[in-house]
Amino acid sequence: MRPSNPEGRKASRWSRLDVNGSPYFFVAPFFLLFAVFGLFPLGYTAWVSLRDWDLTGDEGFVGTANYSRLLGDPDFWNALVNTLGMFVLATVPQLALALIIAGLLNRPLRGLMLFRLGVLAPIVTSVAAVAIVFGQLFGRDTGLVNGLLGLVGVTPIDWQAGVGSSWIAVATMVNWRWMGYNALIYLAAIQAIPKDLYEAASIDGAGQISQFWRITVPLIRPALIFTALMATIGGMQLFTEPLLFGQGDISGGSLRQFQTIAMYMFEQSFTNFDYGYGSAIALAIFVITLIAGGLNAVIARRFKGGTQ
Template identity: 50%
Template sequence: MTTLQRDSRTGGPVQGPPARGRAGSRLLSAERRSRWDVKFSPYLYISPFFVLFAVVGVFPLLYTAYVSVHDWDLLGGQGAFVGLDNFARVLEDRYFWNALRNTLSIFLLSSVPQILIAIWLAFLLDTHLRARTFWRMSILVPFVVAPVAVSLIFGNLFGDRYGLVNEILQVVGLDAVRWHVDTLPSHLAIATMVNWRWTGYNALIFLAAMQAIPRDVYEAADIDGASKFRQFLHITVPMLRPTIIFIVITSTIGGLQIFAEPRLFDNAGLGGSDRQYQTVTMYLWELGWRVRDLGTAASVAWLLFLIIIVFALVNLVLTLRIATSGGPR
């Protein structure tokens, strides 16, 4: 069936398009819009993350790279283009290498015990303890305490003259330790603060992963006569491998950027009288806010970013080897 229309000039009938043709075109257009919706709507849903990441992540990173190749004063603003001179100045500065050594030392002293203790705590919380909910909530309390409060409390606990730790050492017949003067003791004190704050948080992550392990695996091990310790070594730890890798990567990124704990460990804020526990981020802060040399501070930030990338790539290689082989080759 066709639809007749009148020509406005001649008044005669005009053959219009078939009704079914218009309905078919509308249906085709709707199907086309549906295909476009299915194809592009997922990108629209995740676009807020990428927009936010571009604003607060990519732009500051690129702008810091731009600042790092200029002579940039905190008050005077942008100066002349200097190329890689800021990077060369940093690499020739002994304070930078001292800060890097301190950062790696504190990172190792905090991350390794932190992961081991977190796995052990998670294993205890996964057993049939009384008031398990209470203990699971209590280990998260250190994480919600402000880093400033943690640093102030532990700074007094590890006081050189009137600290509680030195008082206990003297009671048992040991000499007092100069926590704020000697290098290794100061690193141990700062690592203790980091461990106290983050161990419970990591333990809850390990606990969630342990609860995802099928219980029938442990029941079969019990039937075979395996002890709890052997079950932990041969069942729990291998099945926690992806979670362990995740914790290692996140603790590495966070450990290399440590700032609040060493910054508040003393009142000077430079990392000790001889910079014995000054970290890279503290060195960056000193260049940017005390020396007011934003160009050099930006170059330090980029060097730290590259160091973190190197550690992340090493972790990625180890992750791929473990994932493809089921264990270290």
């Protein structure tokens, strides 16, 4: 019989443990941090949403009363409509223009690096500075936008007073800030496409536009899905741009015409000090974001299946 080798078996066990267990060890810090700073605040918010909690303290358990109040609150539904409206106006043009910019930046241009760095400028610019500049651009009496519209006979628009006009102004701020970021993501995905595909398409007689829609867009689909999902999450949590556009007015205008659900949650929690109701609104934002993200995933899956 071959003599047993306990040291060899021990080394083998350590080797298997290293191979099978080390990946969990390396990813454990993320999940620990996520549990502390993600799951715990979410669970605590859900617990507070079931209680009558105001500035004086916890007044006791009220069950689903805050959620029943939420369903019948016209200000919440107004904020939700505002959020969805600004989300559509900001996301669709933002991603479409980012895709076009990425396609142009992928072409041989003089001073190409300067243009690529230029699209990063909005990302590194302070949001407060962006809001100040755009507040001046969309000023009613001396704004540049109204001045340009006046050249074609359009009367001055009070951008903050109307629902649609305020949505457009806020969406323009969001578009300008994040368009370059998405363009760089698309550019990185485009540059990973093999050049042989474009050369074969050129030999077959396909033009630049045809190559873009038949080769580029299908092959960067993962990047398109990622940016659409991130834009959805950001759009559902829109807060800073409309707040600064209204010069810090948390109600989003005299008629709440550009108040988002994130602003409404902040108003109820830290202006009216109704923490229970504010927590219910926060949970509603979380659920709405999950639904919107799920719809994105379903649409992306159907799109993928239809283009195979």
